[in-house]
Amino acid sequence: MASSRSFTEEDRAKALERARQTLRSEAEGILKLIDRLGDSFAEAVETILRCRGRLVVTGMGKSGAIGKKLAGTFSSTGTPSLFLHPAEGVHGDLGMVTGEDVVLAISNSGESEELVKILPAIARIGAKLIAMVGRTQSTLARYAEVVLDVSVDSEACPLDLAPTTSTTAALALGDALALAVMEARRFTKDDYALLHPGGALGRRLILRVQDVMRTGDAVAIVPRDALLRDAMFAITRAGAGAACIVDEEGKLVGIITDGDIRRALLADEHALQKRAWEVMTPNPHTITPDRLATEGLREMQGPPKIGEMPVLVDGKPVGMLMLKDLVEAGIV
Structure with a gap:
């Protein structure tokens, strides 16, 4: 929605300060994750490594957007992965999940309606569930074999409403998980190039x-x-x-x-x-x-x-x- 009021010098100063506060809030949210890393993270890495099927990443809304990115990151670093939209899952797309798969579910609240609806089916299918969640006592956390706590004190949003710090924390922890798995697989530059034949890096590492x-x-x-x-x-x-x-x-x-x-x-x-x-x-x-x-x-x-x-x-x-x-x- 366009604004008819002029953008004053005071507005410019406020915008810069808001940007600084946002970056500071999101950086602090990521840094606090470091102290929470422990056995559950290691267990998540081992669970994905032992997966005989694919890693199925799922999440609603902004968490879903983060999930799509993470599915791409896992796939390009040696872990076959795909994204499942929970709303499509309850209408048949759960058929892509098998008992050989591992599901990585992302939700800040752990109570997203569409996500919660597919949890019983995932359990019946037999796929292992890793929850990346902001509330460790939520429905999602209760269904999961492995729970990764990505809670944040508050959002960077001045209204404390728009997912900002929480999604950044989920993205950062997801990247950390993907790279830890990649390293445990002993994934090499040659492996990476094989999966990226169209990119400049792929050409440099593959072409003889x-x-x-x-x-x-x-x-x-x-x-x-x-x-x-x-x-x-x-x-x-x-x-x-x-x-x-x-x-x-x-x-x-x-x-x-x-x-x-x-x-x-x-x-x-x-x-x-x-x-x-x-x-x-x-x-x-x-x-x-x-x-x-x-x-x-x-x-x-x-x-x-x-x-x-x-x-x-x-x-x-x-x-x-x-x-x-x-x-x-x-x-x-």
Whole structure:
């Protein structure tokens, strides 16, 4: 609802003070949770670790919004998880819950009508119940095998009505639970990347050199005794920036870049008649297909900085790793 009154300097000062009080209240609410951590938290971690099914997170209203976020956090850190809306649960969605699952129910009061209605059914199904609740003597707490106390002294809301400090505390404790479970699972960066293939982190941790290197006709390979002119034509045909120079057995002995060719011509206008071995850079930086693309990037960033790197198997070039391809793949 828009206000027609002007926003005065006094209003600005009050807004800043309200913001400070809100942040202070919510920070204090989180800090007080630390002293409450104990056996129940450890039991909650163990319960989730031993779960043979999925973690089903549920909650109404603002607690539900926190629950959706936590379900995502658990899923992305190695614990298969989903969110169940209590109001949908009483109309059939409880069918997604099995006796192999663990239910994490979030409620400040522990008496939300829609949530309370599904508790007897969860008990009959046989799923274990963890309650993240602000009242440890509530209906929700009585149904739960494990109770996590997320009570706060008051809300940051000046009316002490809107869920603010309580939801922040629930979010923080939920994150703590998810990360404790993640660590207990020995969940690694590689595991995380596997679940995030579309993200920048996933690409950096998953993509191998073989996934981004150029192969086939896109790789210029020239015998060491070929003319520099032939190397130039090979680079042009491949649309590459360099050519791999190989010996009689097909093993790499050097590399010629288009920059090498330009510099050779500036020094000698007849340089195109030279042999490739006379102009090549011997023993260039190389890499194998199974290495991470990020490892190739680090080597290409130097020193010295290079734009192309031959990819070898048993000493023979099978591809070319190019900096611009790494950029296009989102590795940089």
